[in-house]
Amino acid sequence: MTPALEVESLTKRFGGITASDACSFSVEEGQLTGLIGPNGSGKTTVLNMVSGHVRPDGGSVRLYGRRISGKSPTVPYRLGLARTFQRARVFPSVTVRQNMHVSVPTYGLNILKWGVDGTVRERALELLEDFRLYRMADVPAGELSYGQQKLLEFAMVLMSRPKVLLLDEPTAGVNPILIDTMVEQIRRLHDEGVTIVVVEHNMEFVMSLCGHLVVLNHGQVLCEGPPDEVQTSELVLDAYLGS
Amino acid sequence: MTSALLEIEDLVAGYGYGDILRGSTLRVEPSCITCVIGPNGAGKSTLLKVVSGLLKPRRGSVRLGGDEIGGRSPKEILRRGVVHVPQDRSLFPSMSVWQNVLMGGYILRDRNEVHRRIEQVVEQFPIVKEMRNAKAGSLSGGQQRIVEFARAMMLDPILVLLDEPSLGLDPRSRKLVFETAVSLCDGGRSVLMVEQNARSGLAVSRFGAVMELGVVRLTGNAVDLLGDPEVGRLYLGASAAHHRRPPHIEHVRS
Numbered sequence: 001m002t003p004a005l006e007v008e009s010l011t012k013r014f015g016g017i018t019a020s021d022a023c024s025f026s027v028e029e030g031q032l033t034g035l036i037g038p039n040g041s042g043k044t045t046v047l048n049m050v051s052g053h054v055r056p057d058g059g060s061v062r063l064y065g066r067r068i069s070g071k072s073p074t075v076p077y078r079l080g081l082a083r084t085f086q087r088a089r090v091f092p093s094v095t096v097r098q099n100m101h102v103s104v105p106t107y108g109l110n111i112l113k114w115g116v117d118g119t120v121r122e123r124a125l126e127l128l129e130d131f132r133l134y135r136m137a138d139v140p141a142g143e144l145s146y147g148q149q150k151l152l153e154f155a156m157v158l159m160s161r162p163k164v165l166l167l168d169e170p171t172a173g174v175n176p177i178l179i180d181t182m183v184e185q186i187r188r189l190h191d192e193g194v195t196i197v198v199v200e201h202n203m204e205f206v207m208s209l210c211g212h213l214v215v216l217n218h219g220q221v222l223c224e225g226p227p228d229e230v231q232t233s234e235l236v237l238d239a240y241l242g243s
Numbered sequence: 244m245t246s247a248l249l250e251i252e253d254l255v256a257g258y259g260y261g262d263i264l265r266g267s268t269l270r271v272e273p274s275c276i277t278c279v280i281g282p283n284g285a286g287k288s289t290l291l292k293v294v295s296g297l298l299k300p301r302r303g304s305v306r307l308g309g310d311e312i313g314g315r316s317p318k319e320i321l322r323r324g325v326v327h328v329p330q331d332r333s334l335f336p337s338m339s340v341w342q343n344v345l346m347g348g349y350i351l352r353d354r355n356e357v358h359r360r361i362e363q364v365v366e367q368f369p370i371v372k373e374m375r376n377a378k379a380g381s382l383s384g385g386q387q388r389i390v391e392f393a394r395a396m397m398l399d400p401i402l403v404l405l406d407e408p409s410l411g412l413d414p415r416s417r418k419l420v421f422e423t424a425v426s427l428c429d430g431g432r433s434v435l436m437v438e439q440n441a442r443s444g445l446a447v448s449r450f451g452a453v454m455e456l457g458v459v460r461l462t463g464n465a466v467d468l469l470g471d472p473e474v475g476r477l478y479l480g481a482s483a484a485h486h487r488r489p490p491h492i493e494h495v496r497s
Contacts, residue, residue, distance in 0.1 A: 039385055040383040086411060132283075139261070143259060143261070145283055145287075145288060146407075147283030150283075172410055173330070173407060175282045176439070176441055176478070176479050177478065178283065201412060201413045201414060201417070241415070242418065
């Protein structure tokens with residue numbers, strides 16, 4: 001079977017620094033994969049190349065066998081690949097509710113012309129309720145705190161019903177109680193068959209959630225495998241977790 | 244009872260139309276860390292901004308060593324020894340580590356004073372010397388945090404405000420950053436820290452405070468808050484390993 005996502009020899013240099021150095025791994029359909037590694041090991045760079053936000057210097061990315069590397073982010077997005085960012089990207093001057101509405105890919109900015117149907121409106125409110133953003137629904141998103149913007153972005157991604165989802169540090173700056181809600185949402189998506197790649201430093205979160213881990217160090221894959229194996233690997237303890 | 248270093252009383256502040264802080268009251272004792280935890284949007288970062296003068300209070304008072312500082316300019320508050328290390332990475336990425344740390348002494352008039360200070364800072368933070376010519380933007384997230392702390396020390400402050408120091412850091416750097424936060428308290432200095440990594444934050448602090456919806460709901464010894472099952476249930480969360488849904492917290496819809 002073709003993997004949902006294949007990353008092959010992906011390379012990116014910024015000035016003199018090789019952020020991603022012939023990085024290769026693949027993600028099976030429906031798998032929940034954790035991408036971990038020290039700060040500066042190239043995790044976000046890899047994610048950026050997969051989603052089309054950074055053009056690789058070498059190598060390729062395939063989504064369901066189709067080459068998507070080097071294309072603009074709209075190409076993978078239309079093919080069902082959505083992502084979140086470390087520092088949430090929301091539309092600051094429109095309301096939280098409107099941010100949710102424009103995230104439905106078939107709507108996009110057309111909601112301004114067409115208006116929103118009842119199911120979308122309900123789904124948006126349900127998600128806002130889950131993430132304790134309900135009372136902020138009519139506030140411009142730019143007025144939300146750092147953590148709330150991350151929650152909003154996560155909720156927005158859920159509006160798009162993606163097939164492949166990339167999450168860049170979803171729990172950073174988020175309150176522990178809401179992390180539990182997030183875990184539940186990610187589990188639900190996983191049960192629905194969504195392929196998920198999550199970059200995270202919260203080890204409890206990663207270890208309990210992911211079925212497969214890929215560890216990066218200096219832009220290369222240091223090791224990969226199931227969490228309990230990775231957790232006890234000498235290489236990983238030394239480079240990342242610390243003894 | 245000894246007098247507090249910082250006394251915040253009935254503070255109201257916000258951006259635009261709404262109030263984020265709705266009557267917050269908090270004491271910060273000398274020579275220790277006080278950790279503020281609470282849900283996203285509770286007003287934790289806003290509280291720090293009012294203390295450092297980046298945001299003017301609409302009501303209430305902020306007293307530092309008995310003097311009212313609420314509503315004063317950031318520069319004046321800085322002169323009184325309050326420094327703020329913000330949430331997002333705040334180093335100038337294309338300047339060297341050394342230059343960034345020097346910037347911490349920007350308001351010092353006396354050049355000799357600046358040199359004297361940076362010598363002391365280097366003693367506490369060897370990384371500043373080791374990586375002095377490296378561009379700050381090329382450092383790892385954890386290293387950047389430590390350099391931000393070093394920069395904050397240039398004014399030999401009496402109160403350091405840390406906004407989510409562990410944000411986005413890998414497990415190793417996180418440990419180092421918390422250890423460094425503890426070391427900031429040497430010599431009678433206090434730290435007022437906001438942390439979403441609530442358990443780790445409280446673990447290195449003497450006092451803790453829980454904020455919700457713009458008010459300080461609970462204060463106490465950090466150890467007691469950590470051990471309180473109710474606080475655990477409502478604010479610290481189950482460990483991600485138990486994936487039950489936490490009981491719903493009653494939220495006011497306004």
